[in-house]
Amino acid sequence: MIKNLRFYRIHSDWPETEDELSAQLENAAFKPCSAFSERSMGFEPPVENAGDLLARRLAGADLFQLRLQSRVLPQAAVKEALVERVASFTGRTGREPSRKEKRELKEEVYGELLPKALLKSDRIAAFYIRSDKMLAVATPSATNAERMLDSLRSALGSLQAVPLEYKQPGHTLMTNIFLGSGPDQFALGRECRMKDLSDTKSTVNWLDMDLADSSIRAHVKAGLSIDRLGIAFDSLLRCTLDQELVVRKIRLEGIEELDDLDDEDPLARHDAEFTLFCGLTTRLLGALKKNLGGYAH
Secondary structure (H helix, E strand, O other): OOOOEEEEEEOOOOOOOHHHHHHHHHHHEOOOOOOOOOEEEEEEOOOOOOOOOOOEEEOOEEEEEEEEEEEEOOHHHHHHHHHHHHHHHHHHHOOOOOHHHHHHHHHHHHHHHHHHOEEEEEEEEEEEEOOOOEEEEOOOOHHHHHHHHHHHHHHHOOOOEEEOOEOOOHHHHHHHHHOOOOOOOEEEEEEEEEEEOOEEEEEEEEEOOOOOOHHHHHHHHOOOEEEEEEEEEOOOEEEEEEOOOOEEEEEEOOOHHHOOHHHHOHHHHHHHHHHHHHHHHHHHHHHHHHHOOOEOO
């Protein structure tokens, strides 16, 4: 299940059908690391046991997935092998290697060890909400989100993507929710991080706490700014929001009825859960847009 989301508004054309999108993603399909490559990145089927298509259209959204594979070569192993290689060089020549020679020895060691290194894969899911022309990337990391955008540009030829911003700052809504004056759809959670605007390195965190406590609220009234806040939305989705309205720690509530699908059909479970998740995400975006004055761009 997706746990984090960063949003981007798309201002360019998007493939009309699932097949068209899948065919274009093939332009940047995943290929495993070769023996002498450190990393590889590309699109793979987003759902297991659902065929070879690189995109899956569900609930008015196109779901796809980027795979990042890298070779894990500990620097300690390189250093140890290099010490042995330098000692061998010194014993053979009767002198210490020069800086250039030592660099060449290190490159030799690296080239020999790299093909033997273990492979590690990370995956980044994303989905495009067609009705809103909105791309949701399942990561809290701006760097990983850019990797997704770069891969999409490579596959589609071009992509105009703008980080989602609203006309009003996110901390305005978060402060209202925190003080109990937020919209009815939003309820206060149990996690909060505040910052001192005069010293951005100074933060205060509360985890699994009753944030309605007057002693905690007093910090906002004293001038601290809410930087991250746990919320519940429509009693079905719990998460945290930050100043950029990146959504973290997503958890769906009240989906016990989907449990019966586990053993019978894992794909049906996935599709039902994603359909619910996508619908809630769309409603959350609509509520944020309404309460923050619309989109800035």
